[in-house]
Each structure stands twice: as structure tokens, then as C-alpha cells.
Amino acid sequence: DAGVTQSPTHLIKTRGQHVTLRCSPISGHKSVSWYQQVLGQGPQFIFQYYEKEERGRGNFPDRFSARQFPNYSSELNVNALLLGDSALYLCASSLGDRRYEQYFGPGTRLTVT
């Protein structure tokens, strides 16, 4: 079975622009979570979706939004990009309940110039 896939792999944007990152979970997984990993730090939780509903939100500004589609894939949107948004964005899928491990994709490296 394929693991978690993310696209694009790398992205370069300019301050003020908008970006959309995409994630496809492992087949059968209904939960998708997004994390931001700034260089030299551990990942920080942004959102969790389960069955197309938001189940959790981290401490990120409203410029960050996400959604989950009927096929359980997900998009993360970031508006009005700032230099500080430069990071590796990781998507993770799981069966849903917190007892289950989250499987991570390879990430999207976003650079804001």
C-alpha cells in the first residue's frame, strides 16, 4: 500500500502570496493532521480533520486554513505569506483515535522570499 503522499515537494513563494498544499492519506485512514516544522525544531500541530470535520486546531493565525474532502484527502491553505512561514509542512494520517499512531508523509518544503 502507498504511504502518505504530499504535493508539491518543494515550493518557493513571495511574501503576501497564497499557497495550497495537498495530502493524500493512507488508504482506509479517515484522519489527517497537519504540522509545521521550522528548521531546528520539532513539528508543531496546525490542524486535525476526521471525517471531513475539524477536530483540532493549534495555535496558528487565521491565515492558516484547511479542509478534508470526501475521499479523505486534505488541503492546507496559507494566505498572506510571511517570511516566518518558511518551513517543512508535514501531513500525517491515522485511523482517527489518538491511540493510533500517525503516519507521516515526506513533507512539503515551503520557502517564502
Add this chain to the structure above:
Amino acid sequence: AQSVTQLDSQVPVFEEAPVELRCNYSSSVSVYLFWYVQYPNQGLQLLLKYLSGSTLVKGINGFEAEFNKSQTSFHLRKPSVHISDTAEYFCAVSGPNAGGTSYGKLTFGQGTILTVHP
């Protein structure tokens, strides 16, 4: 709220030596504990997890961790490391969301870079 502290930012060791990567957590509720490994320019791979039961957990690649509730620790160990173990290791806890639902988030430590020298 949960928090995770990884006590060492970098750990250099020689090949075939034992290693311990330390992790302490704080939480007001029961948590599940995980160790992930991240190789350069890659995502995170699960090494092992503790949900309940035996406090000694065995994972992949010869790693194991011991859950100590009184010390609120979950240290990762390997009796003999290989060059290929060079990577960054993250300890994480999974707790309930603010609303108390079971759909919890992972809270990660800052990471420990393990460098294995020949």
C-alpha cells in the same frame, strides 16, 4: 496541556556503543507516548509507541523505550548503534484536544540529533 522536553539536543556516540536519548513529559491527563525518527530531508517514521501495559516497549531497528510514570519519562535506548542510526529523534505525546475529545494532537519535543561515528 502537554509538553515534552528532550534533555539533549545532540548526542555523539561511537559505532557499536550503547545510547540513551532522554525524554520527559508533563501532562494533567493520561497520554500516549511515541518516538519518531527523521532522516535528512524526509518525513517522520515511527520507532515505537506506548499505549498501556508493559512499561518496556520494543520498536523497530533494535530500539526500545521504558515508560516511567513516577518520573514522567520515556527514554529511548539501543544497546549497540550503527552508522545508519544517525538521524534526528523526536519524542511525542498524544493527548486529548482542548475539547476533551479523543482525536488528539501530537506534541513533540525539540528533537535530539544522534550522530554515530565510526
